[in-house]
Amino acid sequence: MGCDVERVVKKVIDAALAGDMTAARLIVDRMVPVRRSRTIHVDLPPVDDAAGVAKSQSLIIQAVAAGRLDLEEGAHMSSLLEARRRAIESEDHERRLRLLEGHHG
Numbered sequence: 001m002g003c004d005v006e007r008v009v010k011k012v013i014d015a016a017l018a019g020d021m022t023a024a025r026l027i028v029d030r031m032v033p034v035r036r037s038r039t040i041h042v043d044l045p046p047v048d049d050a051a052g053v054a055k056s057q058s059l060i061i062q063a064v065a066a067g068r069l070d071l072e073e074g075a076h077m078s079s080l081l082e083a084r085r086r087a088i089e090s091e092d093h094e095r096r097l098r099l100l101e102g103h104h105g
Helices: 001-019 021-032 048-066 073-102
Strands: none
Touching: 001 021, 001 048
């Protein structure tokens, strides 16, 4: 079994060296680890209201522009902030609806 695996690996390497891009990709995919997300730290203001979310979005854009975050990291953080903005908006709508119902019901 071990000899068969070694022969297959050698054939894949030989194919890659001969220009077979599928074989080359197979080797590279095994050699280079897939990038996992990393923990990042960006000082952001509290996001308890829309103003805090807007300021945080601005800081994220600045961090991407300055190269402190890559574009993908900035997009992920912006997406989290957008979810927070929607939650704040929903809370606000719910609060307003309760007030209206209380005044007219």
